[in-house]
Amino acid sequence: MKKYLFILFLLQANPVLSQDIRTARKILDTLTSKTMWGRGYTKDGMSKAADFISSSFKAYGLSPMNGKTFKQHFSYPANTFPGKMAVRLNGKSLIPGKEFVVMPESKGLQGRARLYQKDSITFIHPEQRIILLLSDKLTWSVAPEQSDYTGITVLKTAISGKPQDIELDIENRLQPEFQASNICGLVKGTSKSDSILVMTAHYDHLGGMGADIYFPGANDNASGVSLLLTLARYYARHPQPYSIAFLCFAGEEDGLAGSKYFTEHPLLDLRKIRFLTNVDMVGTGENGITVVNATVHLKEFTLLQKINEEKKYLVKINPRGKAANSDHYFFTEKGVPAFFLYTQGGISAYHDVNDAAFTLPFTEYEDLFRLFVDFHKELMK
Template structure:
């Protein structure tokens, strides 16, 4: 009998390890797809965000979760056309050597540069050049009357005297996007809902040849959400589980704000929300935003982690309006925002790539979330 039990245990461990290995492959494949040129940074040019929404909807269907899309629109400044900058006759590479400030207008000009200080140069009233240690980009929902070029300090070793700029911007007053939702109905308490959320948008592209892959931010979060949806579709829990991939987080949490104002799920039915953003690492642990706001839930999460040693450390952080959990907790929904530490430091730049994203703690983060959800349902 003992031999039989041991054999069953060994088989169970083998099968569980095999499933986890398969899930790791699935998550890696999802990250690779979401960061591919096809989706062009999941942003505002070349149809990147719209193509991603269609892909996510189809993926929900494929793994057995019925999808819904929630459409909305907002203004955004984009750069889909010409993108040329040279300093002292040397052509610079967008993303690597320079970026255009997100609210900049287009400009075509050849002019001399006037030094303001060691890091700032001016060319008339409409062009400013700033030298930076690190180039990070973002998204603007309006456009200014001037152009600002941010240049990597390591690129230009001589005093900049002349600049040639040929940049096209396009301001879209009514950019169309959609949140993508999936839902698994609970077996016992279908009106009680746990939510898993992650934003699928990133920064898109700058010019015709440069895009920002956004592997950690936030292909990793979306891939983890999809793996959880896949798991719960096969193993429906007592509570219902909702999955929301938000658009327009990078433009100011616009997708999640829109959802809380135009609710497809009654907020009072949401018992807890876990938002996943920047979860592709974990070697140094994880931080939980809103931990001090919901201390009992945080203590429960830490207990699950310590019982299994999933992550080396879980750090507590207070309230912060830095991701899609924010408008939910502001509307009375208990919510945590998880982000991991360690590994790569790339953020909002062209170096946030899938090939450098470790995903070393994905399996343990997955188990932690499932274990925490089970505690919440109990």
């Protein structure tokens, strides 16, 4: 009976968190679903994700940052692979995503060739402009341009012997002005609304490689969007003295395109931002977190460390200097004080088909949620 009452007390003491981690899991499953198709450049994956986030902001009670719509439309170039994606090497058909990936800047090509060995991992056919690399791990990305060659990266264990005869049937489509949207919502402050705390996360991922394979992007960065959306719901229900803004960016995987556009066309006064925190790949945490710009903003980092030491949320908070490795960067360049936070430990999947929702432990989700709430409370003092 005592054990039952203790468990009941815990559930009653943290009703918001117990609800929000379930919500976060549902958001994660939705964002990584086949319907969203990797939140990328084919099958309307990114636009479906944008609609989902916009609808969530509206349902939670956030206000559009521009007073009209949650979406900030913009465009940027992207090389896409909407159709055929077939590679046959030494007579063996390779499985897209699992045994090979196309280099993201590649042009489409249909044909066959005899490869020449350039070094231990590189094989080429100069006339047809074919490059093949052998690798221990397949990692894909997005390119804003199309090159004059077709490149393939093949998993070393996928074939026996040296790559020699290759057949390709690959379709690409360069989109000079891919249409995308940043999703921008606001919870207005109760007494000091001109002071703003900002949370950001990119919602785009790599999309699909061909008609049958997509990259779910669970840790990168459905995890960050899940945390951001549940915090948005929490703050909509519990308004704070400061206004709290929530930005979900498109185009991060294609050169930080969305955050760059927002800082050039801001929907709020950047000078009024007290602090910005960007989250990207926050689905683990066994080994703690790393904070980019920690050495730039020592006062805020010391505050974050103090909260964590007192509350024992995370095993470690690692400081890191300035880096142009996520959406905080262009805000930093505009003079906005900002952190970029990511978790460490757990799964090793990154930019591959294995970064799926069922692999993501959300080890420190609740502690991160609490840490952000406490950090924001201190920043508003």
